[in-house]
Amino acid sequence: MQQKVLVIESSDTSLKRVSRLVRKAGLSPVGADSLIQARQLFEHSTPETFLCAIVAYALPDAPRGEAIDFTTGAFLPTIAVTEDINPLTRSAVLERQVIDYVPKENAQNYDYLHRLLKRLHKNKYTGVMVVSNDRQVRNDMTSLLLRHNFVVYECTCAADAYQLLGAHPHIRLILTTNTLPDASGTQFVSSLRKALSKEQLGIIGIAGAEGTIMSAHFIKSGANDFLRIPYCHEEALCRIMQNVEYMESVQAIREAANTDYLTGLSNRRHFFYEVNLGYSSLPTPHSLALLDLDFFKRINDDYGHDAGDAVLKAIARLITQHFDNAVFARFGGEEFCVYFPHSEAGDVLKRLEAFRLDVEQSCIVHEGHELHVTTSIGVCSYDDSDIDTLLREADKRLYRAKHLGRNQICSSD
Numbered sequence: 001m002q003q004k005v006l007v008i009e010s011s012d013t014s015l016k017r018v019s020r021l022v023r024k025a026g027l028s029p030v031g032a033d034s035l036i037q038a039r040q041l042f043e044h045s046t047p048e049t050f051l052c053a054i055v056a057y058a059l060p061d062a063p064r065g066e067a068i069d070f071t072t073g074a075f076l077p078t079i080a081v082t083e084d085i086n087p088l089t090r091s092a093v094l095e096r097q098v099i100d101y102v103p104k105e106n107a108q109n110y111d112y113l114h115r116l117l118k119r120l121h122k123n124k125y126t127g128v129m130v131v132s133n134d135r136q137v138r139n140d141m142t143s144l145l146l147r148h149n150f151v152v153y154e155c156t157c158a159a160d161a162y163q164l165l166g167a168h169p170h171i172r173l174i175l176t177t178n179t180l181p182d183a184s185g186t187q188f189v190s191s192l193r194k195a196l197s198k199e200q201l202g203i204i205g206i207a208g209a210e211g212t213i214m215s216a217h218f219i220k221s222g223a224n225d226f227l228r229i230p231y232c233h234e235e236a237l238c239r240i241m242q243n244v245e246y247m248e249s250v251q252a253i254r255e256a257a258n259t260d261y262l263t264g265l266s267n268r269r270h271f272f273y274e275v276n277l278g279y280s281s282l283p284t285p286h287s288l289a290l291l292d293l294d295f296f297k298r299i300n301d302d303y304g305h306d307a308g309d310a311v312l313k314a315i316a317r318l319i320t321q322h323f324d325n326a327v328f329a330r331f332g333g334e335e336f337c338v339y340f341p342h343s344e345a346g347d348v349l350k351r352l353e354a355f356r357l358d359v360e361q362s363c364i365v366h367e368g369h370e371l372h373v374t375t376s377i378g379v380c381s382y383d384d385s386d387i388d389t390l391l392r393e394a395d396k397r398l399y400r401a402k403h404l405g406r407n408q409i410c411s412s413d
C-alpha cells in the first residue's frame with residue numbers, strides 16, 4: 001500500500017505542486033488547506049497512517065507556525081515550507097524540531113523536497129550508529145537522525161560499536177567523535193576500514209575543539225567525511241544524506257554490473273566471482289549443470305521477442321525456486337548455469353530432474369497465448385575437478401542431451 005503524506009498548504013498552486021512531487025516519489029498526498037481541516041483529517045487517522053507531513057509555515061488560521069506545532073506534537077515527521085529563507089523564519093522553524101525546511105523561492109528547492117521525500121521512505125530501512133561518550137553529542141545527533149526516520153543505534157565506546165555492527169548488518173553509516181574510552185576515534189575508524197570499505201560502511205568523524213587538523217586525521221584514517229562541532233543542522237543533514245546516497249549509488253551500479261537485466265539473475269561474470277570468492281578450496285562433493293531451453297528460437301519466431309522474454313523470466317523464477325543453496329546465473333541467451341557446492345551427485349540429479357519436469361509441465365501465459373518449453377541439461381560431478389573443467393564437461397554433456405533428442409539430462413560422457 002502506498003504511504004500517505006499530509007500536505008497542509010493554503011495556496012492552491014503550492015498544494016498542487018507539492019502533491020505532484022509527493023506522487024512522483026511514489027507516495028500518496030492527502031491535502032488540507034488550513035489547520036482546522038488538518039485537525040479534522042487527523043481525527044480519523046493515526047500518526048502511523050502518514051510517512052510525514054509537509055506544512056506551510058504561515059496559514060490564514062495558523063500565521064506563526066501553529067500548524068507545524070500541531071504535526072510535530074502528533075509525532076509526525078514534518079517538513080516545513082517557508083516563503084523565504086530569512087534568519088528569523090529559519091530559527092523559528094528549526095526550533096520546532098522539523099526534519100528540514102524548504103523555501104518556496106526557487107524550483108531547485110522543490111527538487112530537494114522530492115529527494116527528501118524519497119530519502120524519508122528509504123531511511124526506514126537504513127541503520128545509523130552514533131558512537132560518542134559525550135551525551136550531548138549523542139542526544140543532538142540521535143534526535144536529528146530519528147526525525148529523518150533512520151533506525152538509530154547509540155553507544156559510548158568502540159567495543160560496543162563493533163558488537164552492534166555485527167548484530168545489525170543494516171547499519172550503513174557511523175558517526176563517531178574522537179575521544180572514546182577504549183580507543184581514539186581515528187584508531188576506531190582505521191580498524192573498521194580493515195574490514196569494510198567506504199562503499200560498504202560510511203563513516204563521518206565528528207571533530208570537536210581540535211578543529212581542522214582533526215578533520216584531516218579522520219579523513220586520512222579512512223572516514224568518508226567529517227563534521228565540526230558546532231555544526232549547523234543543514235550541514236549535518238546534507239553530509240549525512242550525501243554519504244548515504246553515495247553508498248546507495250555504488251550499490252546500485254554494482255548490482256547493475258552483476259545482474260542480468262532481463263531475469264534479475266546473476267550474470268556470467270558475477271557467477272565466477274561468487275564461486276571463486278565463496279570457496280577457496282573445492283566444496284566437494286560438488287556438481288555443475290548447464291541448462292538450455294529447447295527450440296527457443298521458435299517461441300521468438302512464432303509469438304515475438306516479448307513472448308521469448310516472458311519465457312526466460314518464468315524459467316529464471318523456476319530456477320530460483322528449485323535451486324536454493326546453489327549458485328546460479330543466466331549465462332546468456334537461453335542458457336543458465338547452476339553450481340551445487342557440498343552436494344551429492346545423486347541428490348543433484350534428483351533436483352535437476354524435478355526442475356526439468358516442472359519446466360515441461362509449466363504453462364507460461366503471455367498476451368493470451370499459452371507457451372510451453374522444455375530444457376536440456378548437461379551435468380558434471382567430478383570431485384577432483386575445478387569449476388572450469390566441470391563447465392567444459394557439462395557443456396559437452398548438454399550437447400549430447402540435445403543430440404539425443406532434447407528435454408533430458410545427460411550426466412555421463
Ligand SMILES: Nc1nc2c(ncn2[C@@H]2O[C@H](COP(=O)(O)OP(=O)(O)OP(=O)(O)O)[C@@H](O)[C@H]2O)c(=O)[nH]1
Nearest residue numbers: 292293294295296297298300305306308309333334
Ligand atoms: N526473446 C529473447 N530471445 C533471445 C534472447 N537472447 C537470445 N535469444 C534468442 O534465443 C534464440 C536461440 O536460438 P538457438 O541458439 O538456435 O537455439 P534454440 O532455438 O533454443 O535451439 P536448441 O538450443 O538447439 O534447442 C535465438 O533466436 C536468439 O535470438 C533474449 O534475451 N530474449
